[in-house]
Amino acid sequence: MRAKLVSVIMPAFNAEQYIAEAIESLLRQSYTDWELIIVNDGSTDQTAVIASQFTDARIKVVHQANQGEAAARNTALATAVGEFLAFLDADDLYLPEHLAITVRHLQTNPDVDGVYTDGFYCDSSGNQIQTLSSRRRGPFQGWIFEEVVRGSDLFGPPLCVVLRRAPILQHQLAYDTNIIIGPDWEFFMRYAEVASFAYIDEYTCLYRVHQSNITTQIKSDRRALELAKCRMSAIKLPGFKECSEEIQGEVFYDLLVNLLRTSPERQAEITTWPEFVAMPPHQQAWVLRMMASKAVLRGEQYDYIMDWFRRSSELDPGDRRSVMVSTLYRISPRLCRRILQARTMKEADLYYLPPFADIQAVRSL
Numbered sequence: 001m002r003a004k005l006v007s008v009i010m011p012a013f014n015a016e017q018y019i020a021e022a023i024e025s026l027l028r029q030s031y032t033d034w035e036l037i038i039v040n041d042g043s044t045d046q047t048a049v050i051a052s053q054f055t056d057a058r059i060k061v062v063h064q065a066n067q068g069e070a071a072a073r074n075t076a077l078a079t080a081v082g083e084f085l086a087f088l089d090a091d092d093l094y095l096p097e098h099l100a101i102t103v104r105h106l107q108t109n110p111d112v113d114g115v116y117t118d119g120f121y122c123d124s125s126g127n128q129i130q131t132l133s134s135r136r137r138g139p140f141q142g143w144i145f146e147e148v149v150r151g152s153d154l155f156g157p158p159l160c161v162v163l164r165r166a167p168i169l170q171h172q173l174a175y176d177t178n179i180i181i182g183p184d185w186e187f188f189m190r191y192a193e194v195a196s197f198a199y200i201d202e203y204t205c206l207y208r209v210h211q212s213n214i215t216t217q218i219k220s221d222r223r224a225l226e227l228a229k230c231r232m233s234a235i236k237l238p239g240f241k242e243c244s245e246e247i248q249g250e251v252f253y254d255l256l257v258n259l260l261r262t263s264p265e266r267q268a269e270i271t272t273w274p275e276f277v278a279m280p281p282h283q284q285a286w287v288l289r290m291m292a293s294k295a296v297l298r299g300e301q302y303d304y305i306m307d308w309f310r311r312s313s314e315l316d317p318g319d320r321r322s323v324m325v326s327t328l329y330r331i332s333p334r335l336c337r338r339i340l341q342a343r344t345m346k347e348a349d350l351y352y353l354p355p356f357a358d359i360q361a362v363r364s365l
Contacts, residue, residue, distance in 0.1 A: 004082070011089065019038075035080070038062065070177040088159055093122075116139075117200045118200075120205075121207050235252075235273070
């Protein structure tokens with residue numbers, strides 16, 4: 001079977017510590033028909049110098065002013081010419097058979113548009129910590145759009161994914177430059193909406209966890225607002241209405257109860273969106289009750305809380321819990337808070353938990 005060109009895209013910003021290792025892991029691939037597009041996104045360290053020292057003709061370096069990860073990926077997309085698209089961030093590593101395994105599957109399964117594999121999280125020195133699959137749901141195959149919408153943990157890091165480029169061209173897909181955290185997840189949601197995926201149960205890559213990962217550098221409130229952009233984008237996609245009632249409810253719950261907890265005006269606005277109103281009344285009621293209850297637990301005092309409780313009771317009058325909590329809040333917000341605290345004291349709030357806290361815990365054992 002004739003080899004097909006793979007375009008490997010690598011955004012790089014101040015990546016001098018690891019970029020040489022990343023490039024070398026690509027040079028060691030048993031599959032050799034590839035091009036590497038490094039987008040130096042305004043680095044101020046030695047990233048550009050190190051990248052230029054690799055003289056392999058398959059390596060292209062594009063320089064631009066700093067515009068962020070999404071813009072760098074878009075520049076790479078515009079430069080790519082391969083039939084397949086692979087992802088290698090400047091601090092990650094491919095194992096030698098990554099491209100051979102993934103391309104072989106795509107070539108022998110023309111009905112499949114994208115594949116994803118297993119791999120390992122590793123520390124700054126490259127020591128393997130745990131598998132990617134240990135932090136995933138699934139695996140899922142076929143039209144997996146609703147599972148990608150459910151959470152970014154279906155794939156995990158993008159380096160385990162290889163795609164056909166044709167759907168990207170056909171549907172004019174690009175990365176959302178307004179998203180700082182999670183542009184790859186949002187991109188994969190829109191790709192999965194129009195494509196079919198397969199899972200390959202092979203270890204093919206290493207994702208490096210270190211203190212310079214952007215997800216570890218940004219504070220929890222900022223990270224939540226960035227992920228909220230991904231959720232809002234998903235809700236507005238045509239395929240969202242094809243998702244199950246359960247997944248739609250989970251998406252709105254995460255957006256309105258977790259991610260936008262510090263933005264009550266935005267929360268209130270989104271509960272008027274046609275996609276929210278289209279959910280069954282009991283789903284709307286559940287989300288509204290949880291929005292109000294969590295606000296009470298945080299000690300918030302604004303008019304939206306009573307309105308959310310009222311709407312929840314009206315939408316699902318048979319839900320005794322909703323009626324009870326809203327009545328209690330109307331009588332005494334302070335007492336309502338104390339009772340809710342007693343009922344939820346053992347529940348963990350993951351909002352302020354660092355993104356790789358569980359991996360750090362494993363490494364410290």
